[in-house]
Amino acid sequence: MSVTPATARDQDWLAAARERVSVFAQYDRSFQERAAVVVVGSGPCGAVAAFELARAGHDVILVEEGPPFTVRDFQLDGNLSMTRTMREGGLRFTRGTAMPTMQAIALGGGSLVNSAICVRPPDSVFTRWATNFELERTDRESLDPHFDAISEFLGVAPTPLEVQGRRNLLFRDGCDAMGIASEPIERSVRGCRGSGECFTGCRSRAKQSMDVSYVPSALRAGARVFTSLQVQTIRHAGSRVTGISGQVVTPFSGETSHHFRIDAKAVVLAAGCTATPVLLKHSDDLANRSGQVGENLQFHPGVAIAAVYPDRVDPQFGATQGYQSLEYLDHGFKLETLWAPPPLLSIRFPGLGPELQARFSEIPYMAVFDAIVRADHSLGRVKARWRSLDPILHWRIDPRDVAILRRALHVLAKLHFAAGARKILPGVQGVSDIMTEPGEARVLDSDLVQPSGLVLGGNHVFCTTRMHGDPTRGVVDEDGRCHDFENLYIADTGIFPQCPSVNPMLTGMALARRQALVLADRL
Numbered sequence: 001m002s003v004t005p006a007t008a009r010d011q012d013w014l015a016a017a018r019e020r021v022s023v024f025a026q027y028d029r030s031f032q033e034r035a036a037v038v039v040v041g042s043g044p045c046g047a048v049a050a051f052e053l054a055r056a057g058h059d060v061i062l063v064e065e066g067p068p069f070t071v072r073d074f075q076l077d078g079n080l081s082m083t084r085t086m087r088e089g090g091l092r093f094t095r096g097t098a099m100p101t102m103q104a105i106a107l108g109g110g111s112l113v114n115s116a117i118c119v120r121p122p123d124s125v126f127t128r129w130a131t132n133f134e135l136e137r138t139d140r141e142s143l144d145p146h147f148d149a150i151s152e153f154l155g156v157a158p159t160p161l162e163v164q165g166r167r168n169l170l171f172r173d174g175c176d177a178m179g180i181a182s183e184p185i186e187r188s189v190r191g192c193r194g195s196g197e198c199f200t201g202c203r204s205r206a207k208q209s210m211d212v213s214y215v216p217s218a219l220r221a222g223a224r225v226f227t228s229l230q231v232q233t234i235r236h237a238g239s240r241v242t243g244i245s246g247q248v249v250t251p252f253s254g255e256t257s258h259h260f261r262i263d264a265k266a267v268v269l270a271a272g273c274t275a276t277p278v279l280l281k282h283s284d285d286l287a288n289r290s291g292q293v294g295e296n297l298q299f300h301p302g303v304a305i306a307a308v309y310p311d312r313v314d315p316q317f318g319a320t321q322g323y324q325s326l327e328y329l330d331h332g333f334k335l336e337t338l339w340a341p342p343p344l345l346s347i348r349f350p351g352l353g354p355e356l357q358a359r360f361s362e363i364p365y366m367a368v369f370d371a372i373v374r375a376d377h378s379l380g381r382v383k384a385r386w387r388s389l390d391p392i393l394h395w396r397i398d399p400r401d402v403a404i405l406r407r408a409l410h411v412l413a414k415l416h417f418a419a420g421a422r423k424i425l426p427g428v429q430g431v432s433d434i435m436t437e438p439g440e441a442r443v444l445d446s447d448l449v450q451p452s453g454l455v456l457g458g459n460h461v462f463c464t465t466r467m468h469g470d471p472t473r474g475v476v477d478e479d480g481r482c483h484d485f486e487n488l489y490i491a492d493t494g495i496f497p498q499c500p501s502v503n504p505m506l507t508g509m510a511l512a513r514r515q516a517l518v519l520a521d522r523l
């Protein structure tokens with residue numbers, strides 16, 4: 001693993017890391033460790049939990065299957081980047097309704113590759129959660145102190161005008177022309193240059209991904225971090241867990257070697273919504289008296305539309321996702337700007353060969369807007385494979401959520417035309433490949449748009465170990481503790497009772513912070 005200091009922040013990280021971070025090259029034999037608490041997974045939820053527990057004076061070990069990445073390790077080529085930073089090389093799909101879904105494998109988890117969007121869900125989301133899932137303390141008022149603390153820690157602020165770039169400002173102009181509200185997206189960045197590279201890793205280290213924020217702070221608070229360790233089993237005896245065990249894993253190849261075991265007084269699972277249920281199932285179907293482990297899988301399926309404008313947009317410049325509109329949240333969708341490496345975006349372009357080439361030549365004139373949908377009628381399931389930690393994901397979109405997607409597509413089309421687009425590329429099979437008039441776009445909100453004709457993406461994943469006040473209907477309680485175990489906690493987006501309607505990272509972290517403070521008192 002090359003660890004090359006390229007910026008001051010990487011230097012900070014290395015200084016903190018020297019003694020307390022173990023990387024793949026250091027494992028030359030099987031080993032055993034002990035801690036007060038072991039946290040599995042260094043994504044946003046695991047990182048904040050590890051930090052708060054270490055800050056409270058506990059002996060914490062944070063275990064991560066992926067390697068650390070420094071600036072020199074980032075690959076601007078989107079495909080190459082995905083093969084290194086994502087599980088299954090970024091080619092993980094749901095079965096049923098086929099939809100790609102990306103989960104990172106890296107120190108920092110999803111925060112390494114995400115757009116740093118930090119949004120608090122509106123009251124209505126928590127009201128639904130409280131009413132339907134018998135929760136008493138999971139409302140905005142209770143969570144706001146956690147949102148505040150995390151936002152301050154990560155420097156969450158609205159994206160400034162200087163780094164918006166034309167692509168994002170066209171979205172603002174389109175919203176203004178349609179008379180709908182919009183605002184600069186709040187993101188966890190410090191010194192963003194608007195390079196539009198969040199997906200392949202922030203080379204200026206402006207994005208406050210966990211590997212440059214909460215993980216180094218956890219280290220400074222005394223935590224130890226072990227990377228390239230794949231947790232395979234949660235060890236348990238009676239109603240208590242006793243630790244974890246697994247194997248060293250070679251970065252990027254997934255080859256396993258030496259064994260390890262970590263004994264702990266408490267275990268916090270933050271391996272992510274698709275990995276945690278598999279870990280539980282591989283550990284004698286642990287914490288599953290309710291039968292809900294791996295059930296209730298939900299996504300925010302996303303659709304996007306690219307449009308060509310008369311003048312150059314140079315969409316590669318500007319914050320990756322800098323503007324949003326919450327205008328349609330109550331109708332089930334949120335509007336955003338989007339940028340990603342062109343080969344990824346081109347999945348929605350029509351044509352092959354010369355026709356596709358012609359589309360690529362128009363990219364300098366393009367902007368892409370997307371909508372994420374609250375698809376809480378569409379439920380799926382995470383199943384464990386035999387002798388593999390890669391999940392099988394079954395998910396099928398419900399007709400009621402298809403109706404929301406259609407409406408969202410139509411609004412995206414109108415937004416582009418309102419912003420002055422010359423033509424739009426809806427990227428939907430069964431309707432025209434290219435539309436030049438707002439009237440033509442009406443078809444997007446019709447039965448001609450079928451789920452099989454949509455190019456969906458689902459990177460927000462929820463509910464597979466859901467929180468529920470009733471132990472027979474959920475896996476964890478409001479403090480993230482498994483109903484069936486005294487000292488087993490889950491702290492990832494799997495504990496959401498329902499999808500949150502907005503980008504989930506900040507909510508996951510707020511819940512993780514709350515439970516870490518509770519656990520710190522109990523240890």
Ligand SMILES: Cc1cc2nc3c(=O)[nH]c(=O)nc-3n(C[C@H](O)[C@H](O)[C@H](O)COP(=O)(O)OP(=O)(O)OC[C@H]3O[C@@H](n4cnc5c(N)ncnc54)[C@H](O)[C@@H]3O)c2cc1C
Pocket residue numbers: 040041042043044045046063064065066102103104105106107108109110111113114115116117118119199229230231232270271272273275276279389459460461491492493494503504505506508
């Ligand atoms: C491309 C992309 C863009 C996104 N943009 C945004 C955004 O801008 N804002 C937002 O709010 N959300 C965004 N999201 C979603 C957000 O990143 C996730 O919701 C968030 O990362 C979930 O955090 P988590 O801690 O639950 O899990 P993860 O971030 O998935 O972290 C889980 C960690 O556990 C590790 N792990 C898994 N299994 C094991 C094991 N067996 N042993 C050891 N370690 C293990 C994984 O390697 C991973 O590092 C985006 C997601 C993607 C993929």
Ligand code: SF4
Pocket residue numbers: 116189191192193194195196197198199201202203204205206207318319320
């Ligand atoms: S837009 Fe560029 S500089 Fe800003 S956070 Fe993303 S990758 Fe970093």
